[in-house]
Amino acid sequence: MKIDGVIYLDHQATCPLDSTVFAEMTPYFEGRFGNPHSSDHAVGWRASQAVQRAASEIARLIGADPDEIIFTSGATEANNLALLGLAREGLASKRRRVLLSSIEHKCVLEIGRALSAEYGFSIEHLPVDTQGALDLDALENSISDDVFLVSVMGANNEIGTIQDIERISRIAGASGAYFHCDAAQAPSAMDVSRIADHADLVSLSSHKMYGPSGIGALFARRDLQPLMQPTILGGGQQNGLRSGTLPAALCVGFGAAARIAASEEGYHRREQLADLRDSFLKQLQNLPCRIWVNGPLDTERKHPGNLSVGFEGVSAADLLSRLQPKIAASTGSACTSGIPEPSHVLRAIGLDDERASSSVRFSLGKYTTLDDVSEATELIKEAILDLIGSGLLEVG
Template structure:
C-alpha cells in the first residue's frame, strides 16, 4: 500500500486500521458510549453486552470462551500479566524455573528479568537454530518438575519463524509445566482455532491485525485464573484480573478485526501474501549485490515477512536513503533507536556486522504487485547511491 509518497512495508510493526473496523468502532464513541461496568441503566447494559460479544468473537479465533479473554492495553501488558502474574502468585513454591526462548520480544525478556531479580526465579534462555526454531532437544533436557512456565512466541516478530508449537506443547505438558505463547504476530500468519488445546496462556494484539492501537488480550485458561496475580488493582473488573474501565470501542474494533480474519477466504489471502512476499524476496536478491534472507524458508515463516541482509551495507544508511519513498525497519519497533545489534539476529548466529546490515520488510494485505516492483526499484537505487558514495559499513 502507498501512504502519500511512501510505500508501506512495515506491517509487522503496525497495520492500518481496516475501514470496516473503523466503521464498527465509531458508534461506540458518540452513541453507545455507556460505561460497561455501570450496572444500573440501559446504556451500561448495552456497553457491557458489546464488550462480552467482543470477547466471544476474539475467543472464537483461538477456541476460547468469552470469560477466558482478558482485555489489556496490548500484547506487552498481556505478556507481563502472563509472566509476572503467574510468577508472583507461585512465588515460594516448588517450581522455581522459567524457560524462555532467546528470540522472544523484548517485553518477554524484560519481564523474565524481573522474575529473576525480584522474585528469585531461575530463568534459562532456550537456544534457537539458524532459522530461529527452538532447539527441542535442549527444551526437553531443561524441562523438569521444577519448571513453572515456558514462554515461546508462536511467530517471531523479526524473522517471521513459525514455531512447531504442537511439538513444544507435547514436551511441556509431559513435564507438568505451563506454556505461554506470545501470539501478537500469529493471527495473520497461521490458523489459530485450536490454540487453546496447545497453550495455557496466549497474548494477542489488535494493531498487528488491522485493528486499533491500545488494545490487546490475554487468554487465560479458566482453571488457571485463580493462579494469576493482577498487575493493575482497582474496581475488580474482568474477574479481578485487570481492573479499570474496559475501552469498549477498542474492544469492538479488535473483535471486528478478528472477525475479518475468521472469514472463509483468510487462508487464500495468506497464500496470496506469501506469493507476493516470495516475489519481493526474489526480485531484491536479483539486484547486483550480496543479499541474503535471514530466517527460515518462505513456507515456514510469517507470509508477509522478508528479513533481508545486505552484506557490506549498514541497514540504517539504506533506510535513511530510502526516505520518504519506502517504510521498513531494522527490527522490532519497540527497540528502534537502541544502538545495539538485534538480539534475534545474534541468537540465530549472525555477527554484529551482519545483524546491523539486516532490514525487516513486512508486506500486508493491501500490498500490491506494483508496490513490490516500485519498492525493489527504490532499494536498487538506494544501494547504488550508497555504493557510489562509499557509504557502506564503517571500516
C-alpha cells in the same frame, strides 16, 4: 499500499485499520459511548453486551471461551499479566525455573529479568537454530519437574519464524509446566484456531491484525485464573484480574478484526501475501549487491508477510536513510527502536554484528500490491547504487 506517498512495508510494527473494523467501531465513539461497567442502566448494558460479543469473537479466533479472554492495553500488558500474574503461584509451588526462547519479544525478556530479580526465579534462555526454530532437543533436555513456566512466541516479529506450538506444548505439559505463548504476530501468520488447546496463556494484540491500537487480550485458562494476581489494581473488573474501564469502541474493533482473521478471507489473505513476498524476494535477488534471507527458508514455517533481508556490505541504517521518505521499513522490532545494538534475534540465529547491522525487515500486508514491491525494489536499487557511487559500498 502508500501512506502520504510512502510505500508502507512495516506491517509487523503495526497494521492499518481495516475499513470494516473502523465502521463497526464508529458508533461506539458516538451514540453508543456507554461505560460497559455501568450496570444500572440500559446504556451501560448495551456497551457491556458489545464488549461480550467482542470477547466471543476473540475467543472463537483461538478456540477459547469468552470468559477466558481478559482485555488489556496490548500484548505487552498481556505478557506482563501472564508471567508476573502467576509469579506467586510459582513461589508457592516451589518450581523456580522459567524457560524462555532466546528470540522472545523484548518485553518477555524484560519480564524474565524481573522474575529473577524480584522473585528469585532462575531464568534460562533456550537456543534456536539458524532459521529461528526453537531447539526442541534443548527444551526436552531442560524440562523437568522444577520448571514452572515455558514461554515461546508463536511467530517471530523480526524474522517471521513460526514455532511448533503443539510439540512445545506437549513437552512442557509432560512435566507439569505452564506454557505461555506470545501470539501477537500469529493471527496474521498462521492458523490459530486451536492455540488455546495447546497453551495455558496466550497474548494477543489488536493492531497486529488490522484492528485498533491500544487494545490487546490475554487468554488465561479458566482454571488458572484463580491462581493469578492482577498487575493493575482498581475496581476489580474482569474477574479481578485487570481493573480499569474497558474502552468499548476498541474492544468492538478488536472483535471485528478477530472475526475477519478467523474467516476464509483471513486464510486466503495469508496465501496471497506469501506469493507477493516471494515475488518481492525474486526481484531483490537482482540487486547490484549480494543478499541473504534471515529466518526460515521453508515458507510453511514463516510469517507470509515477513522478509528479513541482509544486504552484504551495506549498513541497514544508511540504506533506510536513503530510502526516506519513500519506503517505510525497519531494522528490527519497533519496540527496540533507539537501542544502539544489533538485534538479539539476529544474534541468536548466528549472525555476527556486521551481518546483523546489514539486515532490514520488510513486512508486507493485506493492502500491499505488486506495484508497491516493484517500485520499492527500484528505490532500493537506486539507494544501493548511490552507496556504491559514494564509495560506501564495494561490489565484489
